[in-house]
Amino acid sequence: xxxxxxxxxxxxxxxxxxxxxxxxxxxxxxxxxxxxxxxxxxxxxxxxxxxxxxxxxxxxxxxxxxxxxxxxxxxxxxxxxxxxxxxxxxxxxxxxxxxxxxxxxxxxxxxxxxxxxxxxxxxxxxxxxxxxxxxxxxxxxxxxxxxxxxxxxxxxxxxxxxxxxxxxxxxxxxxxxxxxxxxxxxxxxxxxxxxxxxxxxxxxxxxxxxxxxxxxxxxxxxxxxxxxxxxxxxxxxxxxx
Amino acid sequence: xxxxxxxxxxxxxxxxxxxxxxxxxxxxxxxxxxxxxxxxxxxxxxxxxxxxxxxxxxxxxxxxxxxxxxxxxxxxxxxxxxxxxxxxxxxxxxxxxxxxxxxxxxxxxxxxxxxxxxxxxxxxxxxxxxxxxxxxxxxxxxxxxxxxxxxxxxxxxxxxxxxxxxxxxxxxxxxxxxxxxxxxxxxxxxxxxxxxxxxxxxxxxxxxxxxxxxxxxxxxxxxxxxxxxxxxxxxxxxxxxxxxxxxxxxxxxxxxxxxxxxxxxxxxxxxxxxxxxxxxxxxxxxxxxxxxxxxxxxxxxxxxxxxxxxxxxxxxxxxxxxxxxxxxxxxxxxxxxxxxxxxxxxxxxxxxxxxxxxxxxxxxxxxxxxxxxxxxxxxxxxxxxxxxxxxxxxxxxxxxxxxxxxxxxxxxxxxxxxxxxxxxxxxxxxxxxxxxxxxxxxxxxxxxxxxxxxxxxxxxxxxxxxxxxxxxxxxxxxxxxxxxxxxxxxxxxxxxxxxxxxxxxxxxxxxxxxxxxxxxxxxxxxxxxxxxxxxxxxxxxxxxxxxxxxxxxxxx
Numbered sequence: 001x002x003x004x005x006x007x008x009x010x011x012x013x014x015x016x017x018x019x020x021x022x023x024x025x026x027x028x029x030x031x032x033x034x035x036x037x038x039x040x041x042x043x044x045x046x047x048x049x050x051x052x053x054x055x056x057x058x059x060x061x062x063x064x065x066x067x068x069x070x071x072x073x074x075x076x077x078x079x080x081x082x083x084x085x086x087x088x089x090x091x092x093x094x095x096x097x098x099x100x101x102x103x104x105x106x107x108x109x110x111x112x113x114x115x116x117x118x119x120x121x122x123x124x125x126x127x128x129x130x131x132x133x134x135x136x137x138x139x140x141x142x143x144x145x146x147x148x149x150x151x152x153x154x155x156x157x158x159x160x161x162x163x164x165x166x167x168x169x170x171x172x173x174x175x176x177x178x179x180x181x182x183x184x185x186x187x188x189x190x191x192x193x194x195x196x197x198x199x200x201x202x203x204x205x206x207x208x209x210x211x212x213x214x215x216x217x218x219x220x221x222x223x224x225x226x227x228x229x230x231x232x233x234x235x236x237x238x239x240x241x
Numbered sequence: 242x243x244x245x246x247x248x249x250x251x252x253x254x255x256x257x258x259x260x261x262x263x264x265x266x267x268x269x270x271x272x273x274x275x276x277x278x279x280x281x282x283x284x285x286x287x288x289x290x291x292x293x294x295x296x297x298x299x300x301x302x303x304x305x306x307x308x309x310x311x312x313x314x315x316x317x318x319x320x321x322x323x324x325x326x327x328x329x330x331x332x333x334x335x336x337x338x339x340x341x342x343x344x345x346x347x348x349x350x351x352x353x354x355x356x357x358x359x360x361x362x363x364x365x366x367x368x369x370x371x372x373x374x375x376x377x378x379x380x381x382x383x384x385x386x387x388x389x390x391x392x393x394x395x396x397x398x399x400x401x402x403x404x405x406x407x408x409x410x411x412x413x414x415x416x417x418x419x420x421x422x423x424x425x426x427x428x429x430x431x432x433x434x435x436x437x438x439x440x441x442x443x444x445x446x447x448x449x450x451x452x453x454x455x456x457x458x459x460x461x462x463x464x465x466x467x468x469x470x471x472x473x474x475x476x477x478x479x480x481x482x483x484x485x486x487x488x489x490x491x492x493x494x495x496x497x498x499x500x501x502x503x504x505x506x507x508x509x510x511x512x513x514x515x516x517x518x519x520x521x522x523x524x525x526x527x528x529x530x531x532x533x534x535x536x537x538x539x540x541x542x543x544x545x546x547x548x549x550x551x552x553x554x555x556x557x558x559x560x561x562x563x564x565x566x567x568x569x570x571x572x573x574x575x576x577x578x579x580x581x582x583x584x585x586x587x588x589x590x591x592x593x594x595x596x597x598x599x600x601x602x603x604x605x606x607x608x609x610x611x612x613x614x615x616x617x618x619x620x621x622x623x624x625x626x627x628x629x630x631x632x633x634x635x636x637x638x639x640x641x642x643x644x645x646x647x648x649x650x651x652x653x654x655x656x657x658x659x660x661x662x663x664x665x666x667x668x669x670x671x672x673x674x675x676x677x678x679x680x681x682x683x684x685x686x687x688x689x690x691x692x693x694x695x696x697x698x699x700x701x702x703x704x705x706x707x708x709x710x711x712x713x714x715x716x717x718x719x720x721x722x723x724x725x726x727x728x729x730x731x732x733x734x735x736x737x738x739x740x741x742x743x744x745x746x747x748x749x750x751x752x753x754x755x756x757x758x759x760x761x762x763x764x765x766x767x768x769x770x771x772x773x774x775x776x777x778x779x780x781x782x783x784x785x786x787x788x789x790x791x792x793x794x795x796x797x
Contacts, residue, residue, distance in 0.1 A: 066631040084301060092298075095305040095448050096326060096336070103311060103326055106303065142626045149624055159618045164303050173617055176630065180615040186566055189615060189634045196567025197300060199441040199452075202431060205403040205572075209565055 016085040020053030020115035021046055027119045056118050057082065057175075059134035063141035064172050065179055068188065081178050085111055088166060107166045114171035121148060145172045187212050246503030251278035251472070252785060254494060254509035256479045256524065257516035259332025260767060261754035261774035263458035264378045265513065268778045270470035275785040277471040278507065279462065280496060282478040282516075283310060283328030286335055286459055293451040296443075306449040307335055312499070314668040315478070317519060319677040320719070330475055331459035332517065334767065338447040338571045339428045339455040341381045341768040343372050345580040346392065347601065348651070348762040357599045357684055358653040361759045362731045362740040368772050369394045371779075375771035376426075379456040380434045383426030390421075390581040399431045402440065405568035407608040411644055412574055414560065414707055415606055419587065422574040422606065426768075428456035435460070446571040476500050480672055481528040482512065482537055482750075490749045491537070497670060511749045511781055515774070518548065518755045522660045522726040523675040525752075538727065538744040538752065543737050545660035547728050548679055549761035550720025551649040554693055556700035557611040557712040564642020566610050576604040579648070579699075580763055593698045598691040602650040603764040604699075609645035612712050613638055643712065646703060648696045651763040652720055655682035660726055679720050722766035724758035741780035742773065753777035 025045070061078035062071065069077070090109040096102065125133040125144060133141060149170045152159060161168075161177040168174035179185055183196040192209035252275035255262045266277055286307045287295050295306040311326035327333045346365035351358040373395045376383075382399035385391055401424040404412065408424070415422045429440045429450075440454035453460060465471040476499040485492040491512045496505040514521040522545040526536040536544050578584040579602050588594045615634040618624055625633050663676035681689060693716050704711040730736025733745035742753040754770040754777075762769065 064626045064630075066628050068628070068631065088302065089298075089304065092302060093305045093308055094303050095299055096311075097448075101317070101326065103313075138627070145626060146624050151622070158616060158620050159622075160614050161617045166302075172626070173624075176615075176617065176626075180630070180634075183567065185615070188631060190565055190638050191635070192565060194565050194567055197444050199443055202403060202440055202442060205405045205442065205569055206409055208406045208563075209568075 016082050016111050016115060017050045017053045017057075019111045020056070020118050021049030023112075023115040023119035024049045024052060024122065026116075027123050052122070053115070053118060054082075055134045056122055059136075059141060060118065060121065060145070060172060061175060063138045064145065064176055066188070077179055078175075081175050084165075084178055085114075106164065110166045110168070110171075110174060114174055117148065117171045121145070124148065145170075149173060247498070247505045249278060249474075249505060249507045250276075251507065251509045252276040253278070253511045253513060253781065254507050255279040255513045255515050256494060257281065257332065257514065257520065258330045258458065258462055258473065258475075259515060259517060260334035260337075260379070260456075260458045261770050262513070262515035263331070263334075263461040264375060264771045265515070265753065265774045265778040265781075266465060266471050267378060267461050268374075268775055269782055269785075270465050272788060273782045273785040274788050277465075278509065279471055279473045280477045280479055280494070280507065281328075281330050281473070281475045282312060282315065282499065282520075283330065283475065285330045285475050286310060289453055289460070292449055292453070296445055296449045296451045299449060300445065310335065312478070315674070316666070317675050317677055318663045318666050319675075320679055330462060330473065331457060334456075334458050336448045337767060339450075340571070340573070340765050341376065341379070341383075341426045341428050342575055342577070342603065342764045343391075343393070343426075343772075344762040344764065344766075344769050345390065345577055345601075347581060348760065351599070351601075351651075351653075351760065355599045357688075358651075359759055362729055362736075363776075365392070366394075368769075368776065371772040371775040372768065374775050375768055378461075378775075379428045379768075379771065380430055380437070381426050381428050381768070382431040384423055386423045386575075386577060387421050390577045390583060391423075397426065399434065402427050402429060402431055402569070402572055404574075405572060405608070407564045407568050407642065408572060408574055408606075410562045410564065410642075411560075411606050411608070414562070414644070414709075415574060415576070415703070418703065418706060420576055420578050420584075420604070422576045422604075425573045425575040425605065427572070428768075430454045436464075442569045444567050444570050474505075477505055479507075479524060480670060482524065483528070484530065484532060484537070484747075489532075489747050491747050511751065511784060513751045513753065513777075513781065514756075515754060518724045518726050518758075519660060519675055519677060521752055521756045523662070525727070526660070526662050526675075527672055533746070538737055538746045538750060540746050541734055541737060543656075543728065543735070545726050546656050546658070547654040547725045547759075548658040548660065548677070548720075548723055549652070549654040549725035549728075549758050550679070550723035551651050551761045551763050552693075552720055553647055553649050553717045554696040554700065555715045555717070556646040556697070556704060557609055557714075558644045558646060558700075558704040559612060559710040559712055560642050560644050561640065561708045562642055563640055564608050564644075566608070566613065568608065570608065572607075574606040575764075577764070579604055588695070588699060591702065593702060594695045596691045596695070598688045598695075600650060600688070600692045600695055601763050602648040602692075602696060605647045607645045607647075609643040611643045611645070613643055644709075646700045648700070649721060649763045649765075650692050650696065651761055653682045653685040653688070654725055654728075654760060655680045655685065658682075658725075679723070720761065722761065724755035724761055724766060724770070727752045727756040728759045729757045730759070740776075742777035743780065751777050751781060 058078045061074045065074045092106045094104040122133045165174045165177035191212045194209045258279050258281040298304040299306040310329035312328050349361040352360040377398045382401050383397040384401040437453045466473045477496045479494045479496045481495050494507040525538050525544045528537040658680040660675050662673040664673050666674045727737040729738045738752050742751050742757045744750040753774040
């Protein structure tokens with residue numbers, strides 16, 4: 001390895017789905033019973049568990065992300081979130097703002113915590129509803145998620161999404177923070193093609209952003225999910241003053 | 242003289258490689274025939290071709306786009322406002338937002354005009370050509386405000402950054418009050434310049450411009466290095482300066498190669514301390530010896546004293562106007578109206594000031610996202626999922642926006658607003674590190690309530706105009722863009738350096754830029770640091786022949 005910034009990383013060394021599969025296994029989620037699959041040994045079980053973990057994350061995204069981006073957009077957002085998580089660097093040195101004294105380091109890898117929570121959603125769905133999480137109607141999935149997401153200490157009313165998704169206590173909130181932190185979400189929230197954090201001609205500065213048409217929302221999400229890395233907006237600090 | 246493991250020689254040795262050093266080294270390298278060595282304690286930041294990549298990590302994960310741009314054991318005790326632990330080639334300006342307002346003429350004469358604080362030994366008009374040169378060198382785009390409050394001797398080198406949709410609306414709102422606002426000048430290309438492209442609103446000016454449209458000191462330094470005009474040595478921590486045996490001239494700098502290379506001894510004709518307002522006084526204090534027991538350049542006892550900055554009052558105002566995030570977030574409107582008597586008169590006519598105190602401040606307006614972010618929970622604490630979250634967000638974004646109002650007022654420097662050595666905090670070499678204590682002078686303490694309440698009243702009055710609502714008002718305690726610690730003056734008993742930043746005690750030692758400031762002004766200081774540095778570079782250059790011209794030193 002050279003002395004570069006990213007060369008020290010090995011993006012393939014973690015996989016959220018592998019972690020989630022382990023969590024499913026640890027919680028003894030009965031694969032065979034729910035999938036009508038007899039199982040063919042440890043390797044097959046792991047593959048099934050990873051598949052189930054993927055379906056769980058898709059089902060979670062389908063329940064908590066907005067309908068406006070379409071089912072395809074929600075699935076692709078789940079893919080983007082997974083890729084973001086797989087490329088997460090634990091305890092990375094965070095940026096220090098202009099005028100700030102401290103050097104801060106980021107959170108630990110949220111993957112193990114979130115994968116356990118994902119597995120727990122599956123388990124609680126089976127125990128409460130006698131069905132897999134992904135099989136439940138979206139309203140029921142949202143109800144289950146609300147029960148599982150801990151209320152943050154202190155004043156919860158009006159609470160914003162975590163600036164850094166990795167700081168989210170629950171995978172559902174992490175997914176929301178990641179999704180709404182991207183520039184495409186700002187376009188959705190303002191129904192306008194703002195294109196934040198993209199290269200935009202200076203001479204167009206004075207123009208009002210064009211309105212976002214209905215089809216634009218899903219298309220924007222798809223474009224973003226295809227990109228190698230996600231981008232966030234919600235956590236950006238106020239500009240240096 | 243100690244025998245170092247490595248010995249270097251130069252005509253001019255810079256200690257520190259931030260923005261002041263960059264523009265000074267460039268001027269000297271272009272104009273004078275001298276051998277320039279720039280020493281930097283930190284490392285080299287990510288090269289320009291990797292900045293899109295590090296920016297992407299910053300955006301995705303909030304990671305530092307300038308990783309390891311600090312030295313873990315070179316830290317500071319106390320309250321070092323405005324200090325970012327950025328020890329790297331390019332210094333703190335690798336993180337800056339790129340805005341470049343000038344001080345106003347009155348900043349240089351507050352004592353003679355208002356009877357408070359202290360006058361500088363130079364005037365605005367003396368500094369004006371160096372402001373202009375600084376703007377040319379780092380590439381500033383701007384438009385002049387009303388001449389009576391924004392005088393300047395020449396045109397801006399580039400057109401101003403165009404106002405965004407948001408700022409057009411906010412300017413209309415601001416100016417409806419009768420207060421003039423204009424685009425904040427910035428060191429960001431509005432046309433190709435210096436081998437750097439035009440800004441395309443990538444919107445991460447601070448901490449990183451991915452394309453180099455924002456001026457970055459490392460660009461200048463690397464360019465000079467590539468052309469063989471300077472030598473740039475990173476990871477070299479200067480630990481002390483030493484005197485010649487038989488004179489008060491600085492003989493050499495003793496440094497440590499932080500990559501394990503041992504001691505480095507630098508002999509130079511001229512030393513320029515450009516490590517900023519903390520590390521420069523710190524090095525002088527560390528360099529105490531038998532002839533200067535209180536530190537070099539410190540016969541006045543003022544090294545590390547009279548730290549100077551400005552303090553801000555911020556208001557966030559909801560406007561019934563559609564504003565959008567991320568249009569060009571660091572761009573803003575500025576008014577210098579209140580840095581001049583005109584603003585004071587206007588505010589009194591409006592009934593916004595009813596005291597007799599001294600108050601000058603700038604006034605800046607941005608778009609803000611305060612109150613406009615997506616929320617996890619609604620007002621009842623209920624977790625928002627699915628369409629609810631988006632609907633909740635839109636209910637707070639449609640047809641409205643938030644403006645941020647910020648005013649910096651100058652804090653009158655106190656002698657005991659200071660940097661001292663902290664014996665209980667040492668680096669790997671056992672050198673004591675700095676302790677920084679910002680304190681207000683007695684007159685500053687007396688004025689502060691009046692100053693802050695007057696600014697708050699002004700901001701509230703803006704909030705109420707046109708159906709706005711004040712969301713919050715915040716008075717900061719820290720001092721922004723600090724300087725001082727080696728203030729300039731004509732009298733060696735009351736200052737550390739002369740008006741050209743030459744040490745009163747050591748004829749070949751210069752302490753330009755932020756540390757030489759007498760007061761902190763009431764607007765962002767970076768351009769002033771550069772202008773002061775260039776004024777000093779002109780003086781240093783007199784010691785060396787003009788480039789391409791054989792001859793003796795001492796030209797005019």
